[in-house]
Amino acid sequence: MANHISIRHKLNNFNKKIKVSADKSISIRAVLLASQAVGISKISNLLESEDVLNSLKTIRKLGINYTKHRNVYNIHGFGLNGFNIKKNTVLNAGNSGTLARLILGLLVKSKSQVKLIGDKSLSKRDFYRVIKPLRLFGVNIDSKNNNLPIKILGTDFLRPISYKENIGSAQVKTCIILSALNTPGITQIYSKSSRNHTELMLKSLGYPIKIEKKSGYEKIFIQGLRQFNCFEYKVPGDISSASFFIVLTLLSKNSEMIIENVNINRSRIGIIYILNKMGAKIILKNKKKYNGEEISDIHIKSIKNLRAINCPSRLNSSAIDEFLIIFLVAAKAKGISKFRDLGEMNKKESKRLDLAVKFLKLIGVKVERFKNNLNIHGNPDLLLSNSYEMKNFLKDHRIFFLCCITALTLGGNWKINDKDSINTSFPEFLKILKKLGAKLN
Numbered sequence: 001m002a003n004h005i006s007i008r009h010k011l012n013n014f015n016k017k018i019k020v021s022a023d024k025s026i027s028i029r030a031v032l033l034a035s036q037a038v039g040i041s042k043i044s045n046l047l048e049s050e051d052v053l054n055s056l057k058t059i060r061k062l063g064i065n066y067t068k069h070r071n072v073y074n075i076h077g078f079g080l081n082g083f084n085i086k087k088n089t090v091l092n093a094g095n096s097g098t099l100a101r102l103i104l105g106l107l108v109k110s111k112s113q114v115k116l117i118g119d120k121s122l123s124k125r126d127f128y129r130v131i132k133p134l135r136l137f138g139v140n141i142d143s144k145n146n147n148l149p150i151k152i153l154g155t156d157f158l159r160p161i162s163y164k165e166n167i168g169s170a171q172v173k174t175c176i177i178l179s180a181l182n183t184p185g186i187t188q189i190y191s192k193s194s195r196n197h198t199e200l201m202l203k204s205l206g207y208p209i210k211i212e213k214k215s216g217y218e219k220i221f222i223q224g225l226r227q228f229n230c231f232e233y234k235v236p237g238d239i240s241s242a243s244f245f246i247v248l249t250l251l252s253k254n255s256e257m258i259i260e261n262v263n264i265n266r267s268r269i270g271i272i273y274i275l276n277k278m279g280a281k282i283i284l285k286n287k288k289k290y291n292g293e294e295i296s297d298i299h300i301k302s303i304k305n306l307r308a309i310n311c312p313s314r315l316n317s318s319a320i321d322e323f324l325i326i327f328l329v330a331a332k333a334k335g336i337s338k339f340r341d342l343g344e345m346n347k348k349e350s351k352r353l354d355l356a357v358k359f360l361k362l363i364g365v366k367v368e369r370f371k372n373n374l375n376i377h378g379n380p381d382l383l384l385s386n387s388y389e390m391k392n393f394l395k396d397h398r399i400f401f402l403c404c405i406t407a408l409t410l411g412g413n414w415k416i417n418d419k420d421s422i423n424t425s426f427p428e429f430l431k432i433l434k435k436l437g438a439k440l441n
């Protein structure tokens with residue numbers, strides 16, 4: 001079967017209520033923390049995407065069983081470091097940087113060496129960011145050029161560390177938090193603000209973790225070696241998946257949408273601040289608290305007069321996965337939008353900053369790049385009528401989504417490759433588009 005889709009028609013005039021797939025970051029964390037809990041955790045509405053299925057396969061290889069009954073995964077944990085690791089174990093994290101970096105944090109006490117591998121995209125990504133703190137804990141790590149494959153062998157002589165995390169990476173912060181669970185004493189992290197789902201989950205489980213907020217930073221203290229009980233968790237919708245439908249609605253004519261039950265944790269909704277500053281009127285309704293997280297429905301309407309933004313870089317971490325689609329809005333806004341310090345985008349599933357420039361040029365948008373800063377010259381009348389094809393994007397799911405939303409809002413005759421990349425994070429993506437009336441071949 002062909003692994004591409006063709007889009008030749010824009011999508012306008014819809015008024016729909018939708019639900020997007022469950023949150024990927026929370027799903028992976030729920031699986032990994034359940035593997036360390038005592039007893040059977042029950043996780044409902046878990047995202048069934050490749051990254052999360054690889055997380056489930058990973059814990060099963062480490063001796064943790066799970067079953068699925070209706071919409072609920074039952075994960076049988078044996079407490080901290082309750083893995084049963086066979087000799088020559090090889091774990092495959094597939095495309096998932098989150099799984100790969102987080103699982104290393106749970107292997108700090110492993111008695112046998114474990115080899116961690118990943119797909120072509122993951123094998124190009126930097127692991128020094130986690131290797132460095134893991135070595136400070138006392139863990140043995142072997143890796144060529146700080147890439148996968150990595151061989152990790154735990155130790156019984158773990159020592160707590162005090163670490164400054166300057167990238168603003170939740171994956172690095174969480175790897176250290178998970179390592180701290182198995183380490184005696186108190187581990188301290190001074191971390192540039194980033195998504196905080198792990199901290200909120202541990203807090204809701206009664207785990208001794210303390211967080212002091214500084215401006216743009218957090219100081220986190222984790223007491224090691226405290227067992228925690230199994231738990232129940234219902235995973236909410238993913239704002240990163242919702243963001244493509246938010247922009248679809250904004251840029252389509254005469255359209256409205258409600259996206260139900262989305263996680264709107266402050267550390268994740270940079271896109272909503274940014275788009276509202278550009279003139280969108282995105283409203284969060286029906287807010288509720290859930291295990292420290294905040295969940296709401298998102299109401300969006302089409303908008304004509306979007307204006308450029310001078311985007312403050314303090315929002316970078318809270319919109320890091322959404323910039324690709326934000327750039328599309330900037331391309332349709334009046335004026336020159338400015339974005340700064342986006343080097344981390346090039347450390348994702350593909351070199352997203354490089355590809356964003358290539359993509360904007362492909363659709364005829366003037367873009368200037370100075371190192372990791374972009375100026376995007378917007379044009380509210382931008383419409384496409386030629387043929388377009390995006391190539392060589394390492395099957396990056398978010399680039400695939402970006403091309404689809406561009407085709408449906410700006411027009412043109414599109415061939416979009418690597419359709420199966422949607423399975424990484426948002427398997428329902430094309431089904432929802434079809435429900436809205438999109439013509440996809």
Ligand code: S3P
Pocket residue numbers: 024025026098168169170171172174194195320321344348
């Ligand atoms: C994630 C953190 C972010 C994000 C990724 C998911 C997480 O990466 O880009 O898609 O679940 O912790 P970094 O922490 O490396 O910025």
